[in-house]
Amino acid sequence: ARAAAMADPALSRVPDVQIDGDGVFKYVLVRVRGAGAPAKDVVRGHSWAEYHADLFERTAEELARHGLSCECLGGGRLSHRPEERKIHVYGYSVGFGRADHAVTTEKLKAEYPDYEITWADEGY
Secondary structure, rough: HHHHHHHHHHHHOOOOOOOOOOOOHHHHHEEEEEOOEEEEEEEEEEEOHHHHHHHHHHHHHHHHHHHHHHHEEEEEEEEEEEEOOOEEEOOOOOOOOOOOOHHHHHHEEEEEHOEEEEEOOOOO
8 A cells, every 4th residue: 555655746745643742632534545546544633623523624625735535534532641652542523433543543653653652442
């Protein structure tokens, strides 16, 4: 999948992870598609979002400007504690369902290699 993702330069420029640096906030797992159907999953989480749909709509708008399409694979919450170097992934989105937290955790580990990153299906 990695080679295919690199085939679309717009897709390869999309950051895998964009989350707030601190706090507890909602996140969505989004599958981004480029020309010729390569795809990759990205994590977006921000405290300004009242609803998971807010995150997804903002992400979809940004991607559309680069000719990319996307679908929401689900959502949840992130607890980001930079002073402890910890991120905990949990919960679900009422509108989109539960994201695959294991996928999200792998993405976060790649972005924050020196963090302890955990996940659980419990909680809202």
